[in-house]
Amino acid sequence: MSAQDFAASVFGQVPGLLFVDHIAIAVLPGELEGQVAAYTALGFRELHREEMGGRDQVREVLLQIGNSPNLIQLLEPTSPDSPAQKQIDRNGGRGGVAHVGFRVKNAQAAFDWFRENGFRVVDEAPRTGSRGTTVFFIHPKSKDDSPFGILYEIVAEPNDPQNLPAPLLQRVQP
Structure with a gap:
């Protein structure tokens, strides 16, 4: 099976998959503001x-162009232990694509589906992400027969109680 056929077969089956939410880019420490300025000059807004x-x-800075739901997420590490810094280190000390997020x-439901279908899910359970979203990550080498080669983040909006991580959901239920 080709990588294209594999991706189409997988992502066409994920329950509730809506669209590409964002492309995350790791930026070098101290370069976040310069990156924001560059994207702003291209017409993006923060x-x-x-x-x-x-x-x-x-x-983190999220940027949007026009009314597109597809965002650019700039990630500047604040610690040598940050996953963004580790990505920069793996990339020879340069910034670059850190992951792609899907809404x-x-x-x-998506977490359960990935787990049930043998994907290597990085997180033990969905967790709180930025903006109060609920997120989890899929490992780049998730499937032996056809690895993705890139980290994927699965993102759900915070306005639906179903999307709250279990510990938060327990706090908001009577």
């Missing part, structure tokens, strides 16, 4: 800015 601790350890209706 939608969101957040510093994330925990396992992510990045400063889904329900993170838990």
